[in-house]
Amino acid sequence: MVQTYLIVISGPSGVGKATLTHELLNRRSDLVLSVSATTRNPRPGEKNGRDYWFLSKEEFEQRIKENYFVEWALVHGNYYGTPEPPIRQQLKQGKNVILEIDVQGGCNVKKIFRDQSILFFILPPVFEELFNRLKKRGSETLEEIEHRLQTAHLELLRQDEYDYTIINDDIERAVFQLMDILDRRLSNSHGKKSEH
Numbered sequence: 001m002v003q004t005y006l007i008v009i010s011g012p013s014g015v016g017k018a019t020l021t022h023e024l025l026n027r028r029s030d031l032v033l034s035v036s037a038t039t040r041n042p043r044p045g046e047k048n049g050r051d052y053w054f055l056s057k058e059e060f061e062q063r064i065k066e067n068y069f070v071e072w073a074l075v076h077g078n079y080y081g082t083p084e085p086p087i088r089q090q091l092k093q094g095k096n097v098i099l100e101i102d103v104q105g106g107c108n109v110k111k112i113f114r115d116q117s118i119l120f121f122i123l124p125p126v127f128e129e130l131f132n133r134l135k136k137r138g139s140e141t142l143e144e145i146e147h148r149l150q151t152a153h154l155e156l157l158r159q160d161e162y163d164y165t166i167i168n169d170d171i172e173r174a175v176f177q178l179m180d181i182l183d184r185r186l187s188n189s190h191g192k193k194s195e196h
């Protein structure tokens with residue numbers, strides 16, 4: 001049987017996790033994305049079931065009681081969690097599952113899945129640049145941006161618990177590094193899409 005993995009991508013808000021994840025999904029056919037559940041409001045353009053499962057606080061808390069999540073955390077005042085049944089099924093079907101989650105979640109995944117997890121911590125080249133990126137994105141108020149930057153500083157303290165640190169100074173280079181590690185770690189490049 002093929003060994004499959006949970007691949008965790010963490011790092012501060014605005015560092016480019018979504019773009020990197022998207023690039024990885026384009027390049028390896030054996031990767032799928034875990035859709036998390038959250039109680040935060042959808043941003044413009046976000047779709048239920050594609051970007052997140054958007055739940056009420058009551059629904060989320062009910063699922064915590066039912067042990068529906070592999071891990072869950074309070075991030076910036078909202079609940080976020082990784083649903084367990086889909087990822088167990090995908091791993092069984094020979095897929096490697098990408099989780100774009102915060103550092104609390106990543107460390108909990110490591111505790112449960114140990115050698116079956118590969119953790120990547122994504123860093124900006126210069127920390128101050130995050131502020132500009134978040135401001136440009138325009139989906140948070142200045143107060144929310146402040147809060148996210150404070151969280152980012154706290155998360156940095158736990159980067160040693162991650163397997164790899166990637167600096168996203170150039171998207172192509174960061175993708176290349178990630179792919180290189182994944183090609184070595186995931187069953188002999190099985191699943192790599194051919195390039196035309």
Ligand code: 5GP
Pocket residue numbers: 010011012013036037040071072073075080081082100101102103104105106
């Ligand atoms: P955003 O609201 O910007 O989409 O996400 C905020 C933070 O929550 C990000 O750091 C993101 O990685 C994290 N996050 C998203 N889904 C999950 C999840 O299922 N579990 C945990 N622990 N964090 C998550």
